[in-house]
Amino acid sequence: MNLFIWNDYEWRLIKDSDEYDKKSFFVVRKLFVQWPKEGDAMTCNKIIREHYEAYGDIEFVEVVNEESPFDIHEAYVTFARSEDAYYAFMAGRRGTKAIQLLPADTWRQPGVELRLPEQIKAKNDDFECEDITVSELINDETHMCKCATVVPTIHLRQPMGLKSVLECFKPMKERVEHVNIVFDFVPTDMYINCLTDREYVKRAIQVISKIIGDRFNELTITKADTITLELLDALAPMLKLTETLTLEIENNASVLYVLVDYCPNLIDLVMTSKTWSGECSDAIARHWPSIVRLVIEGQLNIGGDTNDNAKLQQFIELNSQLEQIELNTLININVIRSIAEHCKDVYSLATVHANYNDIDAIVDLLAQMKHLSSVKLSFLKVQMDELNVLATCAERFSKMKQLKLVTLFQNLEPPQNQQFLRLFTYSVKVHDGCSCHGPNVRKLQLGGINKMLDLPENRPVFATFINTFNLKDNNADMDLLVAPIIAFEKAKKFFPNIVDGTPIIINDEDNSLCIHVSYA
Structure with a gap:
């Protein structure tokens, strides 16, 4: 977890394990907001909450001064996490509807002048905002009935605020069944939208999770380098509802063995990758009672007598309820043997082999599969x-x-x-x-x-x-x-x-x- 620390002269986002001068800095979770008055105090608080929810969970919004000027509403916004308060504050520095936005313990101090060291100014101010954009909306809301389906494709790249995505799809939340997330931004050492690449992706996923409603059941992720446990944690609200999941990743195909913890209702999994290696390499194969269709594609050579081959065999043996298996990657005959002996209900099978050496044995095993x-x-x-x-x-x-x-x-x-x-x-x-x-x-x-x-x-x-x-x-x-x-x-x-x-x-x-x- 990260902390947003502040004093009269500078601010920083640090790891909670980092040492800092606790006498000079205080940790910020609460922001003071001056907002153009829109209706009564309750209405203004609701508008402010909806605006800042794009940056993280909010504990509460409270009125600061009932006697504030007639055209300005003043409120405290308390975030659940200090890190989220930092992102909201940095977004406000680039310009939002807020008239003023400061840490709550600072705003009343007279003569406060914010002076940033050059390195902080460079990190926070000099880079262009690069954020989520919606490249394709299959059904335009202007001609869409209430029963129509929305399938947004969201690219993590071009300048468009996280809040803009949230506001774009909020009216259509109950019509989103399938979300396609494309990881096609170019990694950089610079801070994107005042975030590192890793922080940016995590924040973007959290915002996208707010798009989904009760009809959501399908998620597609393409062009991702890998799927980490941190990313899965951010995706958890969506994965819990997902019935069809498509992953196009470069590495860490072993994520197959941990998805059961995140996708209890998944029926259909399609995964394309080039290597099994990655953060989940040590994960063990387990029973996944909901999954019925498994598709694995890519140049994953599991044809030899390897740990990857043995683990995939074990996964198949533990999940005998599988009905459709497509292994469009090089396998050996032992995998087919596991399918024939354990998956009695399989009616559709696709496999890839190096050559014809085992063709007679393969056909013998297929003949045992009575529902094929x-x-x-x-x-x-x-x-x-x-x-x-x-x-x-x-x-x-x-x-x-x-x-x-x-x-x-x-x-x-x-x-x-x-x-x-x-x-x-x-x-x-x-x-x-x-x-x-x-x-x-x-x-x-x-x-x-x-x-x-x-x-x-x-x-x-x-x-x-x-x-x-x-x-x-x-x-x-x-x-x-x-x-x-x-x-x-x-x-x-x-x-x-x-x-x-x-x-x-x-x-x-x-x-x-x-x-x-x-x-x-």
């Missing part, structure tokens, strides 16, 4: 002579009567640095009776080419994607063109009906994607 209706297997590197495996897979999958959709994605002899890149560039998504297309509608969405294929209802579908070098290149090996065609033809024996619009060959600058979709 959709499976997507991606292989980061496949050799040309291994494409015959497609026909073997097609034969075995055709005998699994519970399956409605099988998707196989293969990178055919790709460069090492493009294995994951190709996987995400040409993503595949299935729409089966979802809200975006309606009930009894099945479509296959091909990412990267913005194409949608209609799938037959109640017929098992086999979709294969082979990503290879650019087939239009004059120097390309003709076998690269012929091999996928031969593989498709062999697999077609078990799924003989071709879906309209396929096969498809898409030529990119460096590679080509061959798509074949058929059904039984």
